[in-house]
Each structure stands twice: as C-alpha cells, then as structure tokens.
Amino acid sequence: MDNFGKSSRFKRKVLIVDDEMINREILGNILETNYDVCSCENGKQALEILSESRVHFSLILLDLIMPEMDGFELLEIMQKNENLSSIPVIVMTSEKTAEVKSIKLGASDFITKPYDLPEVILARCERIIGLYEKNSIIRSAEKDELTGLYTKEFFFEYIRQFERFDCTKSMDAIVINIEHFHTVNEMYGREVGDEVLRRTAEVLTQRFEDVDFIGCRTDADSFYLYVTHLDNFEDLPDELSNAFGQNPDFPQVRYRMGIYQDVNKDVPAEDSFDHAKIACDKIRGDYTKHIFCYSQEMSDKEVYHERLIRDIESSIRNKDFIVFYQPKYGIQGERPCLQSAEALVRWKHPELGMISPGEFIPLFEKNGLIQKLDRYVWEEAAEQIRKWREKYGVTIPVSVNVSRVDVYNPEFKNILDDILSEAEITSRELMLEITESAYSEDAEGLIRLIDNLRDKGFKIEMDDFGTGYSSLNMITTIPIDVLKMDMKFIRNMHKDEKSLKLVELIVDIAKFLKVPVVAEGVEEESQVNTLKKMGCDLIQGYYFSRPVPPEEFEVLIEKELNSQS
Numbered sequence: 001m002d003n004f005g006k007s008s009r010f011k012r013k014v015l016i017v018d019d020e021m022i023n024r025e026i027l028g029n030i031l032e033t034n035y036d037v038c039s040c041e042n043g044k045q046a047l048e049i050l051s052e053s054r055v056h057f058s059l060i061l062l063d064l065i066m067p068e069m070d071g072f073e074l075l076e077i078m079q080k081n082e083n084l085s086s087i088p089v090i091v092m093t094s095e096k097t098a099e100v101k102s103i104k105l106g107a108s109d110f111i112t113k114p115y116d117l118p119e120v121i122l123a124r125c126e127r128i129i130g131l132y133e134k135n136s137i138i139r140s141a142e143k144d145e146l147t148g149l150y151t152k153e154f155f156f157e158y159i160r161q162f163e164r165f166d167c168t169k170s171m172d173a174i175v176i177n178i179e180h181f182h183t184v185n186e187m188y189g190r191e192v193g194d195e196v197l198r199r200t201a202e203v204l205t206q207r208f209e210d211v212d213f214i215g216c217r218t219d220a221d222s223f224y225l226y227v228t229h230l231d232n233f234e235d236l237p238d239e240l241s242n243a244f245g246q247n248p249d250f251p252q253v254r255y256r257m258g259i260y261q262d263v264n265k266d267v268p269a270e271d272s273f274d275h276a277k278i279a280c281d282k283i284r285g286d287y288t289k290h291i292f293c294y295s296q297e298m299s300d301k302e303v304y305h306e307r308l309i310r311d312i313e314s315s316i317r318n319k320d321f322i323v324f325y326q327p328k329y330g331i332q333g334e335r336p337c338l339q340s341a342e343a344l345v346r347w348k349h350p351e352l353g354m355i356s357p358g359e360f361i362p363l364f365e366k367n368g369l370i371q372k373l374d375r376y377v378w379e380e381a382a383e384q385i386r387k388w389r390e391k392y393g394v395t396i397p398v399s400v401n402v403s404r405v406d407v408y409n410p411e412f413k414n415i416l417d418d419i420l421s422e423a424e425i426t427s428r429e430l431m432l433e434i435t436e437s438a439y440s441e442d443a444e445g446l447i448r449l450i451d452n453l454r455d456k457g458f459k460i461e462m463d464d465f466g467t468g469y470s471s472l473n474m475i476t477t478i479p480i481d482v483l484k485m486d487m488k489f490i491r492n493m494h495k496d497e498k499s500l501k502l503v504e505l506i507v508d509i510a511k512f513l514k515v516p517v518v519a520e521g522v523e524e525e526s527q528v529n530t531l532k533k534m535g536c537d538l539i540q541g542y543y544f545s546r547p548v549p550p551e552e553f554e555v556l557i558e559k560e561l562n563s564q565s
C-alpha cells in the first residue's frame with residue numbers, strides 16, 4: 001500500500017545553482033521533501049543540465065556570484081531562449097542593488113542570504129511555481145493554437161477589458177464564415193483546410209494592423225472580429241478569397257460576412273456578435289451577396305418573430321387561430337356554382353391583433369412548428385365540414401394546405417386518419433393542397449405518398465402551379481386530381497401577352513392531364529370571362545369572395561342552396 005505514498009508521488013523538479021556546497025545542502029534539505037532537487041555549481045553547468053534534461057524544471061534557485069558563469073549571465077541567456085525563459089527563477093542574494101538588475105533580466109523573486117526560516121523559503125517556491133503554472137494554462141487557453149487568434153471565451157473577456165479602458169470608440173462586430181468549409185476539408189484534406197484557416201487569420205490580422213482589432217476563431221470556420229468602425233469593407237471577402245492567389249493546390253474559398261456596425265455598448269458584446277451572426281447567416285448559400293449588414297429593422301423583425309414562436313403553442317390552445325374559408329366556384333355552367341372551399345388560417349393574436357399567414361407561415365415552415373398549426377387547421381376544417389353537413393345536409397368539400405414538412409412526417413397518414421375518425425367525415429370530403437415546389441425535392445417519395453393517399457380516397461390539389469420547376473415530364477407522372485394555377489399568372493393576364501399565353505398553356509396542361517384547373521386570385525369580371533372561354537373549370541378569388549369566417553361563409557352556402565331550389 002505504501003507504494004502509493006509519498007515516494008511515488010509526482011514531484012516537480014527544482015534546480016539549485018550555487019557554488020558553495022553548504023548553501024546547496026541547506027536548500028536541498030529544505031526542498032527535498034516536496035521537490036525533486038538537482039543542483040550544480042555555476043551557470044555553465046546549469047545550462048548543460050537544462051539543455052540535456054528531458055524533464056521540465058519547475059523552478060531554478062540561482063546564486064548570483066559564481067565562477068565560470070555567474071547568475072546574471074545565466075539569466076541573460078535564459079531570457080533570450082524561448083524554452084528557458086518560461087522557467088521561473090528565484091535569485092539568492094544579500095545585496096539590494098543586485099535585485100533591480102536581476103528583475104530586469106527576468107528573475108521572479110528573491111531569497112535573501114542568510115537564509116530565512118525553511119517554511120518561508122518553501123512557501124516562496126510554492127507560490128512562484130503555482131503562479132507560473134496558472135499563467136501558462138491561461139496562455140494556452142486564450143489562444144487558438146492553429147491561427148493564433150483568441151478563443152471565444154477570451155475574445156469576449158478582452159473586449160470587456162478594451163471597453164473598460166476606453167468605451168468612446170465606435171466599433172464594429174464582424175462575423176466571417178467560410179462557405180462550405182467541410183467540403184474543403186473533404187476534398188483537399190485537413191492540412192489544406194488548416195492552411196486555409198491560418199491564411200484567413202493572417203490576412204485579417206494584417207488588414208487590421210493599424211486599427212484596434214480583437215479577433216477570434218470559433219466553430220471551426222467562423223471568425224469574429226471586433227474592430228474600429230469601418231466605412232469601407234466591401235472588398236474584404238474578395239481580399240480573403242484572393243489570398244491564395246491562383247495556386248491550383250488550393251481551393252477557391254468563398255467567404256460571407258455579417259456586420260453589426262457601430263455596436264451598441266449598452267448590451268453585452270455577445271449580443272452584438274449574435275446580431276452579426278444573424279446577418280451572416282442570412283446570406284448563407286446566396287452567391288450574389290458576400291456581405292450583409294445588421295439593421296434595426298432586422299432586429300425588430302427578429303424580436304417579432306421570437307414573439308410569434310413563443311406564442312404559437314398557447315394560441316393553439318386558446319384557439320386564437322381562426323380558420324377562414326374562401327369559396328371555389330365552378331364557372332363552366334350557366335351560372336357560377338359554389339363547389340368547395342379552401343381553409344386559410346388567420347391569427348387573432350390577443351395582443352398583436354390580426355396577423356396574416358404571410359407573416360407567420362413562412363416562419364413556422366422554417367422551424368417546423370407549422371406541423372402543429374397545420375394539424376390544428378385540419379382538425380378545425382374537418383369539424384366544420386361535419387357541422388355544415390349536419391346543418392345543410394350536403395358536403396362542402398374543404399381543402400387544407402399541406403406543408404412540405406408535413407409531407408415528410410412519417411406520421412402524416414396516421415394523423416389524417418385520426419382527424420377523419422374524430423370528426424366523423426370521409427377522405428372524400430377533406431382535400432389536400434400540396435404546393436408544387438414540394439414535388440421537386442423528393443419527387444419519388446412524394447409520388448409514393450400521394451398514390452397512397454389517393455388509394456385512401458383523398459383528392460390532391462397541386463397548389464401554386466407554375467412557381468415550382470416541375471418539368472412537363474414530371475407533371476405527367478405525378479398523380480394529382482386538381483391543378484391550382486398560381487396567382488401571379490392571373491394578376492398579369494391582361495397586362496402582358498406572355499402571362500396570358502401561360503394561363504392558356506396551364507389550362508391546356510390540365511386538359512391533357514384530364515384534371516380540373518383552378519384559377520386563384522381572380523378579382524375582375526374580365527378575368528372570369530377570359531378564363532371561362534379558355535375552359536378553366538374553377539375560380540377562387542376576391543371576385544367571388546375573400547376568405548371569410550364560417551358564419552359569413554354560411555351566407556354563401558345558403559345563397560347557393562336557394563338558387564338551386
């Protein structure tokens with residue numbers, strides 16, 4: 001058991017350099033219980049030991065007056081040597097004047113001769129070793145080894161120090177990111193990747209040589225810069241890209257840069273860099289833009305979006321989301337005839353008032369929250385179908401919007417099944433609108449899913465047709481039941497010849513596919529007439545009605561029923 005005691009414990013190495021044996025012995029005796037002590041007679045021998053030893057010395061106790069090579073000379077040599085200068089030295093002297101000179105040469109502390117109490121000497125040694133070790137840990141943690149820039153934690157610490165020193169300067173927070181850095185690593189290897197990062201740091205450091213500049217690298221390929229406010233930075237991404245010249249062994253690297261100019265010093269630096277990062281992320285993958293500046297407008301929007309994200313759940317619970325219905329009219333008969341409706345959601349926010357889906361749908365589509373909202377809308381619509389069926393004895397088929405994320409949810413079909421059985425309606429009554437652009441992502445997977453849904457009896461409408469990029473070939477293979485022409489064609493059909501031709505083309509495609517076509521966004525009678533002549537089947541638009549709440553929609557149902565009888 002004793003083997004694990006003191007004898008095997010790790011001991012730091014201390015070197016005593018003194019020409020007088022008695023001194024070496026006294027010190028050796030004091031230190032040897034705590035340290036692994038080694039001693040020699042002069043500077044020359046000390047240098048030999050230090051250069052030969054493969055073990056690191058934690059401390060040197062140095063006499064000043066010695067033959068061959070004195071303490072001053074050894075200090076001078078050590079100061080110039082990178083390895084040796086990191087070893088702390090305690091000088092042993094009896095003269096005050098020697099102290100000043102040895103401090104200038106890098107000594108850390110003194111022990112006066114004749115020697116103090118052993119405890120005092122031990123305590124001094126311990127303190128100096130501790131101080132140096134802590135310092136070297138800090139130094140290794142504050143810099144990123146690869147680029148020599150700060151690490152993120154120290155970066156923010158230095159910004160705080162800088163601001164404490166002088167907070168009157170106008171500063172910018174810049175975030176620079178290397179586009180597709182992982183492919184650089186994969187295609188060219190890690191070494192080239194590392195070189196790209198090093199070079200990037202080098203160019204940045206040079207570029208900001210003459211101004212206040214604090215830089216760090218974080219998340220592998222992101223650079224954060226806190227610099228004196230710049231008026232002219234447009235050339236920076238190119239300057240970085242050009243840093244590799246035309247070297248064929250190097251990849252063409254693209255940078256994007258987000259800037260938050262003239263940062264607000266009242267908020268923590270971390271927040272300023274969050275802003276710059278948001279700006280930088282905004283142009284991810286956008287090859288037309290290298291630089292994006294953060295603005296107050298962006299910040300307001302962000303805060304607003306955060307709010308909407310925070311409130312969605314409670315609003316679903318409290319039924320603050322209201323489903324409106326917009327009628328679709330068949331126009332090929334003698335008089336327009338109400339056929340079906342589209343469910344369109346509105347947010348009656350308890351504090352922000354009415355919010356249109358254009359504001360929150362894209363946001364919730366991006367973060368996946370749309371799934372919850374869609375499910376709510378489908379449930380509401382299903383319930384409404386049943387209520388109207390019970391009230392009027394007929395089914396008004398309602399179509400609901402299905403987002404891209406819904407389509408890829410493996411539970412999608414089960415959710416629909418649950419909704420149908422809960423509301424006691426059939427799949428023939430609830431129609432599904434899927435936007436055309438969803439088809440371009442995983443056409444095969446989607447086709448399989450749609451086949452499946454159609455087998456169950458659902459009718460599928462391809463929404464916003466003409467905005468996606470489905471080839472004609474693909475359209476003929478996609479199983480759909482209705483084509484909904486995008487609004488933009490209708491809007492311009494009487495303004496430019498091309499749109500009119502496109503409307504005609506889409507109607508023809510639908511005829512070819514033998515499916516009805518819906519024209520959305522129809523506002524004027526002239527549009528209705530033209531569409532009727534072309535052979536368009538259905539119209540949805542303000543011309544007939546805006547999307548309205550269920551009570552108002554009932555007026556349209558009743559009017560329809562009356563005109564039939």
Ligand code: C2E
Nearest residue numbers: 344345357358361377401402403521522523540541542547
């Ligand atoms: P959408 O599916 O293309 O819906 C048609 C949009 O056109 C609706 O906008 C409707 O109010 C508008 N509209 C209809 N007729 C006219 C017209 O004659 N003139 C003009 N200017 N506009 C007309 P809305 O309700 O603002 O919805 C916008 C989009 O939000 C919808 O486009 C749809 O993509 C999405 N959305 C709405 N409700 C839901 C929902 O419950 N779930 C999902 N995933 N998306 C929804």
Ligand code: CA
Nearest residue numbers: 342401433463
């Ligand atoms: Ca739709």
Ligand code: CA
Nearest residue numbers: 463464484520
């Ligand atoms: Ca549409």
